Amino acid sequence: ENFGKNVLGENGKKRVSRVFNWLESQGVEIDNMKVLDIGAGPGAFTLAFAERAQEVVALEPATAMTAFIKKQVAQKEIKNIRIIEETWEEVDLKKHNLEQHFDLVFASMSPGVNNRETLDKALSCAKQYCFISSFAGKRRNDALSELWQIMFGENVPDRTGNIIYIFNLLYARGFDLSFKVWEEKVTMENTVEEAVLRLERDLQKYDIEGYSENDPRIKQFVEERVINGVFRQEITSRLGQILVRL
Numbered sequence: 001e002n003f004g005k006n007v008l009g010e011n012g013k014k015r016v017s018r019v020f021n022w023l024e025s026q027g028v029e030i031d032n033m034k035v036l037d038i039g040a041g042p043g044a045f046t047l048a049f050a051e052r053a054q055e056v057v058a059l060e061p062a063t064a065m066t067a068f069i070k071k072q073v074a075q076k077e078i079k080n081i082r083i084i085e086e087t088w089e090e091v092d093l094k095k096h097n098l099e100q101h102f103d104l105v106f107a108s109m110s111p112g113v114n115n116r117e118t119l120d121k122a123l124s125c126a127k128q129y130c131f132i133s134s135f136a137g138k139r140r141n142d143a144l145s146e147l148w149q150i151m152f153g154e155n156v157p158d159r160t161g162n163i164i165y166i167f168n169l170l171y172a173r174g175f176d177l178s179f180k181v182w183e184e185k186v187t188m189e190n191t192v193e194e195a196v197l198r199l200e201r202d203l204q205k206y207d208i209e210g211y212s213e214n215d216p217r218i219k220q221f222v223e224e225r226v227i228n229g230v231f232r233q234e235i236t237s238r239l240g241q242i243l244v245r246l
Helices: 002-007 010-025 044-050 063-076 116-123 142-152 163-172 192-204 216-223
Strands: 034-038 055-059 081-084 102-108 126-141 176-190 231-245
Touching: 010 044, 010 126, 010 231, 034 044, 044 055, 044 063, 044 081, 044 102, 063 081, 102 116, 116 126, 116 163, 126 142, 126 163, 142 192, 142 216, 142 231, 163 176, 163 231, 176 192, 192 216, 192 231
Parallel strands: 034 055, 034 102, 055 081, 102 126
Antiparallel strands: 126 231, 176 231
């Protein structure tokens, strides 16, 4: 629910609009396309594509996410969305008729496209274009940075993963590419419970030895910084996107 609220809210709408504008500036005509959305999440892009495309296939392994999409589809009586609840690594392309089927294969911030094999799998489904976006360097969360110092007495380590590796692989193989990098700042506003859960999940991503998920210092940290029931986090991310022309 939290994720859906964030990506379908104002920040999510701005992100969809920015991506669509960039695609169209690169010559991509979204109207009447067949689109595959890899790692669709709660459907921010899936639903936006469905308003203009002929067909949208949303691939998403998380049941809670697909349930959110199905709810939107039912409420809005959308007829051109098909949902596949599998991981990109494991989905059978032939079984689901995905090979060479789509005008645009779209993977926005999707962890499923993470190596040469999963990248080639995405390209094999595209007839015209493949879009990939991901983090492009350092990410900073002011609350997490402060909490990390309290808990571990050091700076937050850099996390692995950078879209430049995907770009270099595609570039070396001779693909026709467009590439853009930018910085994005977002203010998250959460209740105490939501903020504690988010910080716990952020900490889990680092696989810290000896870290306990229910560490009382996390809730204490949030409660000491809440203003009128709202805990705010400033998150700065460097992001990148690639358009491959096939």
